[in-house]
Amino acid sequence: MSETKHAEGDLEMKAPRPVRYEDGWELYRKMGSPKFVAAPMVNQSELPFRLLNRKYKTELCYTPMLHAGLFSRDLNYRHDNFETCKEDRPLVAQFCANDPDTLLSAARHLEGQVDAIDLNFGCPQGIAKRGNYGAFLLSKPQIMKALVTKLHQNLSTPVTCKVRQLNTIDEQETLDMVQMLQDAGCHILTIHGRTKEMLKDKVGPCNFDIIKKVKAHLKIPVFANGGIETLEDVWNTIKYTGVDGVMVSEALLSNPALFAGPGAGPQSFYTGALGPYVDPVVLIREYLAYCKQYPRTVDSSMIRGHIFKILFRSLSAYNGLREELGNMYDPSNIEPLLAKIKERDEALSKEELEAQYAVIPTWYRRHQTHKHSTPKEEKEEVLQEVCPDGFANLFGSFEDGVVLEDTCEPCEAVEEEPANQREFKLHKKEKKKQRAAMKKERARASQAEKQAASAMSESSGESSSP
Ligand SMILES: Cc1cc2nc3c(=O)[nH]c(=O)nc-3n(C[C@H](O)[C@H](O)[C@H](O)COP(=O)(O)O)c2cc1C
Numbered sequence: 175m176s177e178t179k180h181a182e183g184d185l186e187m188k189a190p191r192p193v194r195y196e197d198g199w200e201l202y203r204k205m206g207s208p209k210f211v212a213a214p215m216v217n218q219s220e221l222p223f224r225l226l227n228r229k230y231k232t233e234l235c236y237t238p239m240l241h242a243g244l245f246s247r248d249l250n251y252r253h254d255n256f257e258t259c260k261e262d263r264p265l266v267a268q269f270c271a272n273d274p275d276t277l278l279s280a281a282r283h284l285e286g287q288v289d290a291i292d293l294n295f296g297c298p299q300g301i302a303k304r305g306n307y308g309a310f311l312l313s314k315p316q317i318m319k320a321l322v323t324k325l326h327q328n329l330s331t332p333v334t335c336k337v338r339q340l341n342t343i344d345e346q347e348t349l350d351m352v353q354m355l356q357d358a359g360c361h362i363l364t365i366h367g368r369t370k371e372m373l374k375d376k377v378g379p380c381n382f383d384i385i386k387k388v389k390a391h392l393k394i395p396v397f398a399n400g401g402i403e404t405l406e407d408v409w410n411t412i413k414y415t416g417v418d419g420v421m422v423s424e425a426l427l428s429n430p431a432l433f434a435g436p437g438a439g440p441q442s443f444y445t446g447a448l449g450p451y452v453d454p455v456v457l458i459r460e461y462l463a464y465c466k467q468y469p470r471t472v473d474s475s476m477i478r479g480h481i482f483k484i485l486f487r488s489l490s491a492y493n494g495l496r497e498e499l500g501n502m503y504d505p506s507n508i509e510p511l512l513a514k515i516k517e518r519d520e521a522l523s524k525e526e527l528e529a530q531y532a533v534i535p536t537w538y539r540r541h542q543t544h545k546h547s548t549p550k551e552e553k554e555e556v557l558q559e560v561c562p563d564g565f566a567n568l569f570g571s572f573e574d575g576v577v578l579e580d581t582c583e584p585c586e587a588v589e590e591e592p593a594n595q596r597e598f599k600l601h602k603k604e605k606k607k608q609r610a611a612m613k614k615e616r617a618r619a620s621q622a623e624k625q626a627a628s629a630m631s632e633s634s635g636e637s638s639s640p
Pocket residue numbers: 213214215216217218237238239268294295296297336366399400401402421422423424425588589591
């Protein structure tokens with residue numbers, strides 16, 4: 175039972191808030207019944223990138239995972255890691271936590287600013303193991319239940335959860351776990367069809383059958399996550415599993431216009447079925463304009479990470495450009511690099527260009543090629559097994575043998591998410607520097623404004639009026 179303190183000081187026991195599955199549907203409808211969902215991504219789903227996604231038909235966005243402990247007690251952390259605006263809705267804020275009171279105190283800061291608070295039960299990284307959160311809570315159902323119950327009973331903003339499949343042998347365990355979350359008050363559940371052991375070189379294919387079973391088992395809305403590359407994959411996933419929405423991460427980083435489909439904006443010679451659906455140069459310029467408008471939660475490594483993924487094919491085609499981006503002090507000053515790409519492209523004939531880009535996959539595909547460098551026949555077997563209905567673009571038609579070494583630092587740093595302690599300190603240091611520079615800039619601007627105002631009033635004679 176939750177407690178309410180009266181003015182006189184005595185405690186009144188409130189009846190627990192009932193769990194009504196219908197509330198999940200009410201939330202889903204209130205958010206516009208979103209089918210196209212952008213995933214929470216540490217260092218990558220910040221406000222400017224969310225706005226870019228929304229421009230190209232993403233219907234619901236998640237913030238990057240926020241650390242409940244830091245968020246609840248550190249004003250600077252909140253300032254540096256959460257920003258939203260009128261156009262940034264519907265929005266779900268994601269937390270990692272293992273203590274219900276800390277989680278509640280963190281979530282209270284966002285009450286009314288977001289449509290739901292999501293709990294991360296999916297992060298499989300070492301940092302989550304050390305911090306005892308994410309997918310490492312999947313084996314501690316009592317903690318998961320306590321976290322969801324705490325928010326459901328005490329917060330006016332609804333609670334949602336993102337989980338992974340528990341194990342590949344006993345599917346019932348996964349079904350019991352999601353049922354427990356639903357009964358504790360989870361309004362919408364996202365299921366990633368991979369186990370926590372399936373990461374890095376063991377990532378493997380996503381299991382759409384467990385997603386289908388979870389959807390059939392639960393009474394609340396369900397989102398599918400994992401292994402979606404194209405708009406066709408999105409619709410095939412909905413058709414095969416029956417889910418209410420599809421959450422995409424890596425493919426959106428590579429192709430922020432994914433949900434809008436091919437032809438959603440100006441094309442370049444390598445936009446098409448797999449490439450960014452819109453000219454990557456246009457996407458980058460739009461993203462940078464949003465960064466200029468909302469710079470608070472953005473830093474240069476994030477910007478570099480996005481540019482790297484969107485522009486991956488050109489950066490791979492021409493020597494020296496990756497390094498140039500990696501070494502760029504201010505990656506928002508990207509125009510000279512874009513001009514170099516244009517110049518080198520224009521030095522080739524149309525046929526040469528097509529031949530060049532035909533063998534360079536997108537960032538998403540490079541990643542998959544790297545992870546699934548199996549013979550073609552094997553891939554087709556996997557395809558058959560995982561997607562009996564035929565998910566044409568999930569694992570088929572790789573350029574066999576094309577495995578690009580991904581040595582780019584910004585990208586590596588992102589893939590090691592979430593930040594380890596050292597990275598976190600560096601990040602804090604950089605933010606501190608940025609804040610100091612911003613303060614200096616504000617002081618300079620206000621001084622200049624004052625000088626201009628006084629010059630104006632002098633010239634209009636106002637200074638001599640009584
Ligand atoms: C750069 C990056 C950052 C991520 N950060 C988070 C996060 O903050 N919270 C979370 O639950 N999952 C996070 N993930 C996992 C994704 O949300 C998603 O579950 C996973 O990538 C599988 O989906 P995909 O196949 O569409 O990429 C992250 C993934 C990437 C690539």
